[in-house]
Amino acid sequence: MPAISFKNVSYSYVDGDESFLALEDIDLEIADGEFVCLIGHSGCGKSTLLSLLAGLSMPTAGEILIDNVPVSGPGPDRSIVFQSYSLFPWQTALKNVMFSIRQTNKDISKEQAKVRAMELLAQVGMEDAANRYPYQLSGGMRQRVAIARALGIDAPTMLLDEPFGALDPLIRGKLQELLLRLWNEGEGCCKTAVFVTHDIDEALILADRLIFMEPRHITREFILPKDRARSADAIVEDVRLRDVKREVMELFDATATGKEDC
Numbered sequence: 001m002p003a004i005s006f007k008n009v010s011y012s013y014v015d016g017d018e019s020f021l022a023l024e025d026i027d028l029e030i031a032d033g034e035f036v037c038l039i040g041h042s043g044c045g046k047s048t049l050l051s052l053l054a055g056l057s058m059p060t061a062g063e064i065l066i067d068n069v070p071v072s073g074p075g076p077d078r079s080i081v082f083q084s085y086s087l088f089p090w091q092t093a094l095k096n097v098m099f100s101i102r103q104t105n106k107d108i109s110k111e112q113a114k115v116r117a118m119e120l121l122a123q124v125g126m127e128d129a130a131n132r133y134p135y136q137l138s139g140g141m142r143q144r145v146a147i148a149r150a151l152g153i154d155a156p157t158m159l160l161d162e163p164f165g166a167l168d169p170l171i172r173g174k175l176q177e178l179l180l181r182l183w184n185e186g187e188g189c190c191k192t193a194v195f196v197t198h199d200i201d202e203a204l205i206l207a208d209r210l211i212f213m214e215p216r217h218i219t220r221e222f223i224l225p226k227d228r229a230r231s232a233d234a235i236v237e238d239v240r241l242r243d244v245k246r247e248v249m250e251l252f253d254a255t256a257t258g259k260e261d262c
């Protein structure tokens, strides 16, 4: 039984008398525990799809089900990490993570939440910065805290919208490794993930399945080999990944209109 199911989902942005169709008849099933990357040119509808799944907006037509229950708004079963740092600027890293823990676990004491938050900060290598405010952290550090915060919600599904998009390649690579480690053996283990990216290599490293979008539609899917190494080197060395990369790059070329940023 798929954990997440889009059934004939369409979405239009409405502004006064104007309406813009951003997604049309999307059918998509995502299995429990699957790591899916959405990829495609800028403006094809990736973030719109993610925000519908987050429950931040409702489909204009069709429905989205999670474990057979229609999504009717945001919920504690889904955590979100955005590109722009989604931390409270007036709270320390520790308090940011404690907040998410206490939001979804009302019975937990302040002390227990603190212990748990410190564990999560340690998982993302941020325990030494627990008492710093977001403005005192680098972009990569803030995203680490944002991941710890999302893990604090302990939701079975994580939605990530270009979480590393604003970071330099070195930090980006380190955070990809961190996310994979959490996924394979740490706090994120066994969660379902839907990850939006422009970056083919990032998708090839992280995903179980890569979904290519063109404006309003899903047009291709690639199942990535489970037995592969998930690293930048593997993309160069593993012929199966090289083949997928070539195909995806051809798709990007074939669907370019000259207006996109990737």
Ligand SMILES: Nc1ncnc2c1ncn2[C@@H]1O[C@H](COP(=O)(O)OP(=O)(O)OP(=O)(O)O)[C@@H](O)[C@H]1O
Residues within 6 Å of the ligand: 013, 014, 015, 020, 022, 040, 041, 042, 043, 044, 045, 046, 047, 048, 049, 198
């Ligand atoms: N608030 C809005 N009002 C009107 N149109 C919008 C709005 N937000 C997005 N759109 C349009 O909907 C389409 C899909 O946008 P969306 O942000 O989902 O694309 P995307 O694939 O995530 O792009 P990017 O990779 O640049 O973030 C685009 O054509 C965009 O211009």
